[in-house]
Amino acid sequence: MAEEAKNSGGDAVVAAQSHDVDVASAGTAVISSDAVQNPGLPPHRKRVTDLDPQKAKRQERVVYSLFYISIAGSLGAVLAYMFFPIETGEMMAIRLHTLFVGLGMALALLAVGIGAVHWGKALMADHESIDMRHPVPSDEETMQAAADVFTVSNEESGFSRRSLVRNSLLGALIAFPLPGITLLRGLAPQDQDPVELAKHTMWTKGMRLARDPSGVPIKASEVTIGSAFHVIPETLNHHDFEHLNAEERGGSENFLDAKAKAIVLLMRLDQSELNELPERESWSYDGIVAYSKVCTHVGCPVALYEQHTHHLLCPCHQSQFDVSEHAKVIFGPAKRPLPQLPITVDEEGYLVAQSDFHEPVGPSYWERLK
């Protein structure tokens, strides 16, 4: 076979060289004289159920048994619902309930499915047949009729003639999805500027840094090297928050919004390992630095701090920030460093904020300044 192909290929080349255009076009290596022959249908093999009525009987029994099992499963699920009820206060009851109801339903569905397929495969008529493929296009007459429909409707409606009507219809269809876009806009606060909302948090000059969730202020002397503290503003607890005015709430109406913006991670590094920007040198205290815990990618809390490498990892999309290098992004989708909270100590030795964050916290968005 291969020899034959090679020979005919050689012939083709020779033919092309002798400018004999009748044999084959140039570049044809194999002339399709050895196309695969239609092998036809394989001989029909009868199934054991066709040959042996005994075995057919047995398969029949299998099939109806499966259907009976399915009925039993359905009834079992109903019984399980009755005998293993979900009772309040008893968690383990849920486990038994879901287990037995689920098993009953699974049995009911699986058995009826398997039974039906097995019936089809083992007992229903078994013969090969050829379904000839129809030509894909319709016949001339049908195609002409379809084209006529379009022509007639165009003429009768005047779609191409009345261009003003047509164009205004197109305009209406284009305008139709616009309300959807405005609905999306409604998901954000409508009367407030997002820049303003994210720009201010509860941190103000002199606000003490406190432990999350107890609200106990942190003394600088308590922060040992390698420590990480999860920090909230001192007034950010359910009780105090109620009594704050709008300004003190940092532009947030409710407690969780305020907390989501103000959370901070505080770490103390060996001073020799801390590489600070010249304009931010006064923002840390004795190797203690505080950064917003809200990821600048989509706002997950970044709190996976590695003491030795000083890397902060965001668990959502693996953004990495280097705390020793002013929290710059070293990996991942975040685009800008975590905002730093300038801190210092008050006369009693407690850590306090020098001011609010100098840039909006949280994810980047297009109106964001800077």
Next chain:
Amino acid sequence: MARAKKNLRKSGRRHPLATAALVGVGLLVTGAAYTGFSQTSATAEIDLESPATIEAGEKLFGANCATCHGMGSEGTPDGPSLIGAGAASVNFQVGTGRMPLAFQGPQGMVKPQQFTEEQTLQMAAYVASLGPGPSLPDSQFVQADSSDEGIANGGDLFRINCAMCHNVAAVGGALTEGKFAPALTGVAPTHIYEAMVTGPQNMPVFSDANISPQNKADIISYLKYIENQPAVGGMSLGSIGPVAEGLFIWVIGLGAVVGLTVWVTAKSN
């Protein structure tokens, strides 16, 4: 005569299950003996202040740790200084088998311990004598017996301080560049406490000033509480969340679908 002989042979023949029974008995005896043996070496009362203990610890240190940490434990390029590391650090690192390191890598791994508890405490006493550092936890804080309020408080603190690395179900999670936060299930309360105080490897330190000893005890109680919770929803799949569930569906679920498809389309014989 021949018949009697045949009967004798038949009664002398081993029962088919005899081999299995013998293997079973052997395994039980070995297991029991091993348990008894490993329990005998588990308890030790040691005075960490006594010069004899410190001297014994120094010898062990010189023979096993000095290669990396230096003869005076002042640190070398291969290992950090241990001055000020404290007894808690040594008990954690050696007691969990992390030290001596098997190999240099992103993270020291938990291995079977290489030292008895007595030897571990002797080394801890030696390192503690070098400089002030976190000491062994008070036994009242490693009991895991907090009240319901205590456990709730521990859960609060765990979710704020620990869950981001160790997973809300405390089954551990991945960090950067090959490091990981280990699972906290099956860890001795003492070791959990010591890890918080000392901040081993890349874990930050949670000193007693940050999380008070009683709060640490509550966290430990919470961890032990969730560890003993039955999985009410059925298989927990390691509690690591959507990853395990996705893998289960892709492998088991789609595997079943492929299997069923093959069966449905196969010709009946």
